[in-house]
Amino acid sequence: MSPVESVPVAVLNCVDDYVELLYDDIPEKIKGSALILQLARNPDNLIELARNEALLSALSRVLREEWKRSIELSTNIVYTFFCFSTYNEFHQVIIQYKIGSLCMDVIDYELKRYDQWKEKVEGKKQLLTPDKSELPKSRIPEPKRRPKSGTWAVADVNLQKSRSLVSSYHEDLCNASDECLSKNDEEQLKRKLKTLSKRQEQLLRVAFYMLLNIAENVKVEEKMHKKDIVGLLIGAMERHSNMDLLILIVSFLQKLSIFVENKNSMASRGIVEKIAPLLDSPNADLVNVTLKLLFNLTFDTKLRNKMIKIGLLPKFIQFTSDDKHINLAMKILYHLSMDDRVKLLFTQSDCVKLLTDMLLLNVNSDAFGTSTASTTDVLLALCVNLAWCDRAAHQMAAEGRLRELLARAFRYKNAMLMTLVRNLSNHSQNKPLFVEFVGDIAAAVTSGDVPEEFVIECIGTLSNILHADNNIDVYRCSVWFLISQILLSSQSKISNI
Template sequence: MELNEEASITRVDEYIELLYEGIPEKIRGSALILQLARNPDNLEELLHNEAALGALARVLREDWKQSVELATIIIYIFFCFSSFSQFHGVVSHYKIGALCMSVVEHELKRHDVWREELRKKNKACESAPENGSLRRDQDKAVRKYHGLLSKQEQLLRVSLYLLLNLAEDTRTELKMRNKNIVGLLVKVLERDDEELLVLVVSFLKKLSIFLENKNDMAEVDTVERLARLVPCDHDDLLNLTLRLLLNLSFDSGLRAKMVEVGLLPKLTALLGDENSRQVALRILYHISIDDRFKGMFVYTDCIPQLMQMLYEHGEEDTEAELLSICINLAANKRNAQLICEGNGLKMLMKRALKMKDCLLMKMIRNISQHDGATKPVFIDYVGDLAAEIRAEEEEEWVLECLGTLANLTIPDLDWELVLKEYNLVPYLKDRLKPASAEDDLILEVVIMIGTVSMDDACAAMLAKSGIIPALIELLNAQQEDDEFVCQIVYVFYQMVFHQATRDVIIKDTQAPAYLIDLMHDKNAEIRKVCDNTLDIIAEYDEEWGRKIQSEKFRFHNNQWLEMVESRQADESEPYLYDNDNDRTDLFYSADGITPADGSVSPDFFNDLQPQNGDMHHTADGSDVFDQTSSSPGRPATAYGFRPDEQPFYQYS
């Protein structure tokens, strides 16, 4: 409402009297008071005028449904008070917040009714396009709808702004949550008014820092409705939308929803926008944590853009956010191939070695783990990486370089030459000592030994250096750590393929005894590697073969032996009736295969080996333990980069 008169603080009583008249007078009176309230200097005096505030609250409570304009003006007056924390008490005293919640809910329902009426008129017009009367009715309805919508959005804007101010107090915010503030705000996201959307997204962003509110947003179509705002021409709205999505992206279910609604290519496109790049990068980082979505980056131009950003940094320190997403994406084979295209790997390696950048080397390490076209490319850099394995270097840096080398299971690589040229054996042996370094570095040394042990000459050189006893000592020290146990056993597995190291392991160490103890470990991966290693030992050493077979016999018949031992210990209380003692047919029998006395010899289990996961023996005498046919893949290590680590940055 436009007024031609200027309000005066000395005439407030006259304006109050207007609030007791009809709707037009109430609108005029409240509009004049609003003029005063918009000047912060008048708020203190209005605060002490209980008659004015009481009358305004009463009129709003009684007449807000009769006039959108009147409701908008009065809520605006209380909004002026809500802009200052010290005046929140008076707004709460008159229960204006609860009233605003009711207003918003009611107006959203009215909007649904308007849209339904408009839909019906559009449908009627479409069914009879030649009917001029229907066309005029439709045009009139559209004009009316837009007029009502404009006024309603003003009311919604001021109501929600007041609620946002009051939500400064978390107790008040909790009351709003109990009245479904999240559901109301998400419904408003359907609107097109950018100023209203800025307010709503700001409110949702504030609410999203609390778990309960985030869960409420997950239950409604929040991400779907935000997706249409990315990108948009309104810079503030885009920025707020991205920051809200960033808060929501900490939830794995909501990350999945973001991918589902097509946000991945939209966010990738924003990497070229200087203003949106940082937030978009952080959201993409969160999406890249999930293995389900790493491969989907292949279908965007994200990786070329990331590589360009890395290249543009030159010798400056690279942003942690940029490196962190690259580390995650490099864990996917197809992504790694894209990264290596052209001179990608050369650029990364040159930068990492020059800057001694641990995060960049971690990315390279992730690339090196993939079989296929990428792994042979690393042959050119084996010397550079091996040269970094020195006691003088930082452990974190050595860990990444060593981890990269350990991944290079390339048949043509002469590991003996590498170990000799860079004098790595003393370093590896020294690092095997318990507590000589951080556990993750010691573990990487074990994995490295497993890799180089594939080479016959290299394995022999390691055996002569005394590394096998050092591994057994480490196994004793780390016997509670499945990761260490599994990787050390894998080293033994690699070494028993070679005559020189096989003899050392079988005749000069107690490694087979340790492996027998681990045959029935609760960890399936350890059991698998142990079984394969013991099968090879049994093939080449009869004495150990008998011990291994005996242990398998004992384990497979454990329950039966326990029952037999229990019967022997309790002869006074026989399990069978006296007259059944001579009934041998009552004992376990398997169609004549198992003797009726219940005894089973160890030889019986030779025929059952394939059923228990043991290796077959071939009749033609061929070497069934040929490494290329029977070698299992190296057990995966849980050390190295963990996608759920988030040490690189904090969110405001």
């Protein structure tokens, strides 16, 4: 997305000359905007350019009046304002000239025009011109048509050729009729559609990026919502496959999804079904930002159910083996595991066993229990949720895993690990496995160096396993004696307050 190669190197002192070009015909406007863009891409020039009201007024006027006539011109001007948007102190410049609202109109028009191009090339129906009633009438004034003939003395020769080529592509697509198209003509139009699509992707990318930058202002984001920014983003995502553009679109959607109004708008447009195929992308960055968006959406119960319905659970489980995506995958799985019906789905494969083994491995890490162990903490919380399911609890405790969990719980005196153990002890089929550990659990209750939260979980575990059907008569008296001592001690402390 760089200026036309034939444009000479721009000089800041000549900016007034470049502004003059914006008052000529389209080729001169393209050349002038490209030179101004060169200046704006240098951060050192932005302060000086922001003070030039004549420049900003001319740019906004040309974009407002000529946006339908040249994709290249629109791209140059929007790119210039994007350069301003990268710094918060220049956001007011964009807001003052209403560039954000104008960009959304441009995006909406380009998406509709793309649909027309595609329908024409596919031969589905006669291409409609942008002036037809199917497109809503723009609030932006229509430009006066310039004569097709004339001399362009100021324009660069190569620039004329480039503009002429783009113009001819657009005219071919708009004017050709289905009846007169031969097979070769259709192939040629497809190639021209591809060329125009690439140019459109450049415009969409800088426009969305600029909108994303100024959306840091909540009030600006609210205005975008009213103009249906979500619909524009999803529409662009469905029409284009450019990887950089897709990453930008999904990142923008992820930011917007924080607010319930935007989330509801996404849900009404089937956002989960539309972004699910992106998880199969070979691009790790696109997959990662898609997972971030899905994580935000999992706070909505209906959207969680939608993810399960279209079969995303195995995909999320698969990502737990990828170091790049494991943290996000665990967070999504944790949210999904809050539904009892989904807990049972985890048990239909070796997922529960693998998660438990992963937990045992991570707990051995030196970072466990510190602020850096976020992935392990989420994994532990996920296992605690799954342990409420009878079948999942049995898989967790089987094959010696209960012994390993208890060993780590006592080693680190971790209350969350003991919560997992307590949940496992709640299921009748697991209770016999606890018989040999009753003495250790009871001893921890009276230990003076054990955190109170850990003691509470130990008492809860003993309460679950002290059942008439369990063969623990040999421990029963001693356990209840220890518990009674704790209760007496607690009452004594309360009376002394």
